[in-house]
Amino acid sequence: MNRKLRSYLRKRGVPPEEIARAEREDRLxxxxxxxxxMPGSPRYxxxxxxxxxxxxxETAKRLWRALGFPDAPQxxxxxxxxxxxxxxxxxxxxxxxxxxxxxxxxxxxxxxxVFAGSLAKIAEVESDALATAVRERRLEGVPDEExxxxxxxxxxxxRFSRLIDYALRLQxxxxxxxxxxxxxxxxxxxxxxxxxxxxxxxxxxxxxELEPEELGALVSRFEELAYDTVAEHGGRVVKTIxxxxxxxxxxxxxxxTIALRLTERSAVDELLPEARAGLAGGTVPRPGRxxxxxxxxxxxxxxxxxxxxxxxRVKRAARRxxxxxxxxxxxxxxxxxxxxxxxxxxGARARRATRAGARALAxxxxxxxxxxxxxxxxxxxxxx
Numbered sequence: 001m002n003r004k005l006r007s008y009l010r011k012r013g014v015p016p017e018e019i020a021r022a023e024r025e026d027r028l029x030x031x032x033x034x035x036x037x038m039p040g041s042p043r044y045x046x047x048x049x050x051x052x053x054x055x056x057x058e059t060a061k062r063l064w065r066a067l068g069f070p071d072a073p074q075x076x077x078x079x080x081x082x083x084x085x086x087x088x089x090x091x092x093x094x095x096x097x098x099x100x101x102x103x104x105x106x107x108x109x110x111x112x113x114v115f116a117g118s119l120a121k122i123a124e125v126e127s128d129a130l131a132t133a134v135r136e137r138r139l140e141g142v143p144d145e146e147x148x149x150x151x152x153x154x155x156x157x158x159r160f161s162r163l164i165d166y167a168l169r170l171q172x173x174x175x176x177x178x179x180x181x182x183x184x185x186x187x188x189x190x191x192x193x194x195x196x197x198x199x200x201x202x203x204x205x206x207x208x209e210l211e212p213e214e215l216g217a218l219v220s221r222f223e224e225l226a227y228d229t230v231a232e233h234g235g236r237v238v239k240t241i242x243x244x245x246x247x248x249x250x251x252x253x254x255x256x257t258i259a260l261r262l263t264e265r266s267a268v269d270e271l272l273p274e275a276r277a278g279l280a281g282g283t284v285p286r287p288g289r290x291x292x293x294x295x296x297x298x299x300x301x302x303x304x305x306x307x308x309x310x311x312x313r314v315k316r317a318a319r320r321x322x323x324x325x326x327x328x329x330x331x332x333x334x335x336x337x338x339x340x341x342x343x344x345x346x347g348a349r350a351r352r353a354t355r356a357g358a359r360a361l362a363x364x365x366x367x368x369x370x371x372x373x374x375x376x377x378x379x380x381x382x383x384x
Contacts, residue, residue, distance in 0.1 A: 004149060005028070005032065005145050005148055005149050005152075006019065008032070008149070008152055009031065009032060009035060012035040012036070012039045012040075013035065013039050013040040013041045014031065014035050014041070015041060018031070019031070026144070028144055028145060028148055029134065029144045029147055029148045029151070031148075032148040032149075032151060032152055033130075033148075033151060033155075036151070036152055036155055036157070037157065038080060038082065039080075039082075040080040040081055040082060041080065042077045042078050042079060042080055043077060043079070043080060043081065044077055044079045044080075044083070044084065045072070045074065045075060045076065045077055045078070045079070046060070046061075046064075046071075046072040046074070046078070046079060047074065048077075048079075049079040049083050049084050049087060050087060052084050053084050053087035053088045053091060054088075054091065055087050055088075055090070055091050059105055060087065062105065062109055063090070063105075063108070063109065063112050066109045066110075066112040066113045066116060067112060067116045068116045068117075068120060094108065122164070130151075134147060137150070178191060178250065179191065191250070191283070191284045192250070192281075192282070192283050192284075193248045193249065193250060193281070193282070193283075193284050194248065194249050194250075194251065194252045194254070194255035194256075194279055194280070194281045195238075195246065195247075195248050195255075195279070195280050195281070195282075196235075196246070196247050196248070196249070196255050196258060196259050196277060196278070196279045196280075197244065197245070197246055197277065197278045197279075198226065198244070198245050198247075198259060198262045198263070198275050198276070198277040198278075199243050199244040199245075199275065199276060200222060200243040200266065200272065200273050200274070200275050201273050201274045201275065201276055202273055203242070203243035203273070206218075206273060217271065218271055218272065219242060219243065221269070221271045221272060222243060222245070222266070222272055223240050223245070225262065225265055225266065225269065225272070226240065226245040226247070226262060229258055229261050229262050229265065230245075230247045230249075230258055232261075233249070233254050233257050233258045233261065234249060234250070234251070234254050235247045235248060235249035235254060235255065235258050236248050236249070245262075248284075252279075252281055255279055255281075256279060259277035259278075259279060260277075262275055262277060263275045263276065263277055
């Protein structure tokens with residue numbers, strides 16, 4: 001092993017036997033990266049770490065699960081001095097903050113879940129970039145020991161954490177300005193927003209035709225277009241899922257402009273199919289309430305569907321005759337039966353499906369189902 005790499009690992013607190021085992025198992029690169037992020041050797045079990053930090057064990061377990069990690073084995077020493085310091089920091093933050101943590105720490109657990117979800121996305125992006133860099137180095141013939149040293153020299157976690165801290169403070173300032181400008185104390189934290197949804201037309205069928213690399217390029221292009229367009233017109237992206245983006249804007253006109261610009265730009269983009277959009281407006285209340293309360297129209301009495309109306313609606317729905325379920329069957333292309341003409345005795349829609357081959361056809365007629373399931377791809381003889 002490279003002496004410089006061995007010295008680096010020893011300085012990070014890696015035991016000699018673990019270095020030797022990693023060298024035998026050919027995972028020095030992973031070991032170097034692990035101790036670059038979390039230096040020091042594990043010393044404590046989960047219960048011991050909570051005890052040294054004077055933190056309640058059950059509350060710590062809830063917060064640990066909220067971070068997205070399973071319960072640690074009771075007798076296994078997996079936690080370092082830095083873990084104990086993080087628990088102490090959490091305890092001090094709870095004792096000194098004016099932000100309510102809720103009964104049994106319910107609000108705190110919810111905040112931790114949100115933080116964990118956002119940080120997990122950042123970790124996925126960074127690990128993808130790291131994996132790409134390692135794969136390219138290996139294709140160039142660079143040994144893992146040298147890659148590990150390059151990784152140790154180039155990864156400055158202190159600098160990266162400062163950038164995350166700076167971006168978080170920018171986002172927190174912008175969000176607080178939106179929510180703390182209300183003069184009515186009861187209205188603080190609630191916002192009147194327009195919520196928009198935009199998705200690509202025909203994405204499901206298109207995803208089955210494209211190669212994984214082409215599909216990834218399409219999704220990346222749509223996300224880039226969505227983030228740029230929403231930010232350009234003063235909105236905020238809430239989340240993206242494949243071909244769908246959800247955004248919010250403080251003004252209805254801005255939300256409409258974002259939706260129109262996204263659909264227009266998708267239509268002229270060389271890589272993307274056309275897009276469609278939908279908008280809704282309402283009040284987004286404080287956490288713990290309903291997500292969106294629609295604005296009441298002028299002259300329309302308040303109320304809506306109360307308990308009595310809901311029960312009446314359920315009774316009416318129970319009295320309605322149930323529709324016959326529709327069955328979706330995939331028709332596989334089969335050679336025609338020598339004694340029957342393909343499509344004989346069927347309607348025009350079934351004949352078109354027969355000619356086209358493997359098309360999904362929504363059917364409810366039993367004879368058509370038998371036809372599609374027949375081994376020869378043709379209908380049985382009609383009974384006399």
